[in-house]
Amino acid sequence: MAAVSLIEFIMKFAIALFSAAHAPSSRRALLFAQAALAGGHEIVRLFFYQGAVFNASDAVVTPQDELDLPKQWRAFINDKQLDGVVCIAAALRRGVLNEEEAKRYQRDAISLSAPWELSGLGQLHDAVQDADRLVCFGGA
């Protein structure tokens, strides 16, 4: 019997995350994303909305004996050269600012940097249109 390879069914996934870094669903989202790539699939974009903006925050300090999810997301996105987009409105509301926004709103605290990108909800819709499947984690 011939082995069936998943690579024959390559899928384009868009992944949306809505929960904060300490939520179990955020860890599941990362595991799903890693598994998708390991299975030969493509991730068109990771979109972080609502509390998920904290996954992208450089200001999250995780106790040493706990899983540092923001660090893992960063390493994963860098390593796989993925498009990690954080909703700008959701991020500003929650105090997650990159250098440009900190300057714009005259804040001292900069808590978001590359590879993360701040952008609008259009990026979510764009990813939905581009992907075969949208997979959401941490919604209501």
Added chain:
Amino acid sequence: MAKSLLIISRQSPWSGPGAREALDIVLAGGAFDLPIGLLFLDDGVLQLAAGQNAKALQQKDLSANLQALPMFGVEELFYCAESAHARGLGQLSLDEAQPLATDQITALIDRYDQVITL
């Protein structure tokens, strides 16, 4: 052809930014002329309650944004009849929203290419 997207809004209007952020996805989709639907489910139907007083909570009024949905090209508006009934909602503030029974909701979700529940 553009893929259709259904947003299922399950948050009550004054429990945090959740309801507004779900609505923002819908409005953004409407602005891009995408086929987009909005279903109010569970506590989400409370967003449609008439006579809300946002000012008393020092909040911005969400219902004005909801009224504007058809103007933004979002005409597929639905709510779960059972959720509304369970919460004692009579008159709703959004005339355009159609009540759906549970089996109709199943069919509705089937009809869309992608679904986001918030």
